[in-house]
Amino acid sequence: MTDPRETQLLATVPDGLHIGGHWRPATGGATLAVTDPATGDVVKNVADATPADGTAALDAACDAADHWAATPPRARGEILRRAFDLLTERADQVALLMTIEMGKPLAEARGEVTYGGEFLRWFSEEAPRIAGRYGVNPEGTGRMIVSRHPVGPCYLITPWNFPLAMATRKIAPALAAGCTAVVKPAEATPLTTMYLAQLLAEAGLPAGVLNVVTTSSPGPVSEAIIGDPRLRKLSFTGSTPVGRTLLRQAAGGVLRTSMELGGNAPFVVFEDADLDKAVQGALAAKFRNIGQACTAANRFLVHRSVAAEFTERVTKRVAEFRSGRGTEEGVTIGPLIDDAAVAKSASLVRDAVDRGAVLRLGGELVAGPGSFFPATVLGDVPAGSELLREEIFGPVLAVVPFDDEDEAVRLANDTEYGLVSYVYTRDLARGQRMIERLATGMMGLNLGVVSNAAAPFGGWKSSGLGREGGVEGIAEYLETKYTLTPDPFA
Known part of the structure; x- marks a missing residue:
């Protein structure tokens, strides 16, 4: 020091x-x-x-x-x-x-x-x-x-x-x-x-x-x-x-x-979403606190018709992030809390890639000192991947395509956790349906951050x-x- x-x-x-x-x-x-x-x-x-x-x-x-x-x-x-x-x-x-x-x-x-x-x-x-x-x-x-x-x-x-x-x-x-x-x-x-x-x-x-x-x-x-x-x-x-x-x-x-x-937050992007706002919300929901938040988006469920564009836009923005000690000017990605957290993120990324996910950015271990893991983007993450079941608690953004609203709801609710969910859509009726259908204690509708001292923070199920x-x-x-x-x- x-x-x-x-x-x-x-x-x-x-x-x-x-x-x-x-x-x-x-x-x-x-x-x-x-x-x-x-x-x-x-x-x-x-x-x-x-x-x-x-x-x-x-x-x-x-x-x-x-x-x-x-x-x-x-x-x-x-x-x-x-x-x-x-x-x-x-x-x-x-x-x-x-x-x-x-x-x-x-x-x-x-x-x-x-x-x-x-x-x-x-x-x-x-x-x-x-x-x-x-x-x-x-x-x-x-x-x-x-x-x-x-x-x-x-x-x-x-x-x-x-x-x-x-x-x-x-x-x-x-x-x-x-x-x-x-x-x-x-x-x-x-x-x-x-x-x-x-x-x-x-x-x-x-x-x-x-x-x-x-x-x-x-x-x-x-x-x-x-x-x-x-x-x-x-x-x-x-x-x-x-x-x-x-x-x-x-x-x-x-x-x-x-x-x-714990949490396993779904971030749902429908085909009619404002992608500029969805990408901005995704960065906030995923990379705030280096992904080490129970409210961090864990699974990005994106309609198949916009999945490629969403992934491309997100990857471009994440590539601009700078890693380093948090006191340094311009740093957006600091270290994870310890080496065990780094090993967990690396293991989850390897598992997803081995199952067929496309590594768009990051994923490689960073030489020390410090417990750093790079901001990572994965596309087309297949069902069964461990990071879809486990709370990642790291800077890993995983995109899963879906085809219709019912599938999005099924995928979003397919977890023992129910802390928070995020939904992006311009359709007000659909937004109301998602409030009714998603089994989470909190929800961000066209917003990527929900925490507020004046609001009741907490989850359903095992959350x-x-x-x-x-x-x-x-x-x-x-x-x-x-x-x-x-x-x-x-």
Whole structure:
């Protein structure tokens, strides 16, 4: 690390566990290394928590729970708003920190700061809007009061691909609802969450309300926390297999759960689509975050009459991309998170080509240093190819021709996942039919990006449970109580 600006920034990030308002080392003093995926260099060593540390973090969350739940909603919201303002002021530093630890181009990291910050602002406004209802029971013999209450201490597990936004998308509604929390960021990208915790403390968040544990042993640490009867809520973003394991663990305590799991998004282009807009949407839906997003388009289903032209246009645009470290000017494709991600992308491309797909661009491994894989375009991908079933999580755009609307729907829905879909057509009636027929929790109609803090984010089928964002997001952290009182006029 030779850039003095980066060195100075990294020095401001804590390296301990954040428990009860204090930063402290892990039990036993172990540390884990955080590396820059563009170079392979270690950029910082941080505390490596044990299960005992996880329990200590939950202790702190439980100790703070009653006081935070009793804090007026307006006061909770104002803390989140101050955090939003601080984050906005320090957008450049946070964006650079994300690029260092995760690899995304700096321009995209700045966009994530804006997106992630919106969850702080949105839920700062939702906190004082938590409401119930009051009414006469149908028989007229009493009055029904329905009230909402914080669910209690939460365990929030975030992924590495959006280090800020995935943290604020869970932390902000939990705090707004009056819940305390333990957050475990991904081992590969913990620094942004640690910076955020420090920022929230500066904004006035009381000690113990938010605790952060970083660990290279997520299984044992999570088991200790999830198995504790004081925990009342689990929120996880990550792979479906890991989500299933966590759901089994959560069943023991009958925990409230939110699961944002895998995706296999279809991107459907009909023969009447505006191809200029479809190509632009395809680039955004596929290559945002280097393809490492659960909302990334995985299968490009294109009507046979325009498949060749669409593929040609996309290939021409992708050929203009520049790979490199995300801090470099003009870079659009940064590194993947690690070498295992590179190997997976390479394997999926090889399998498709071996089955008959046409490699139009990329596909070749890039010499190190760093975990790079080139932006790749495949045409005429045949049925049975692994990348049509698996979430690619890399910069690989795979085109599959189809002949009619029914076939497009069948291909789009032929997956265990149902997170998001994208459809391009000028036919409004067809667009409405696709809203009705595609089995996904979200859809972009003539748009390639759908995420918004004011909208409910989540999927159907094996893509998860619950919603994050929107008015629905805070409900995930609230319990409902019904009270019957006597008729006051009796």
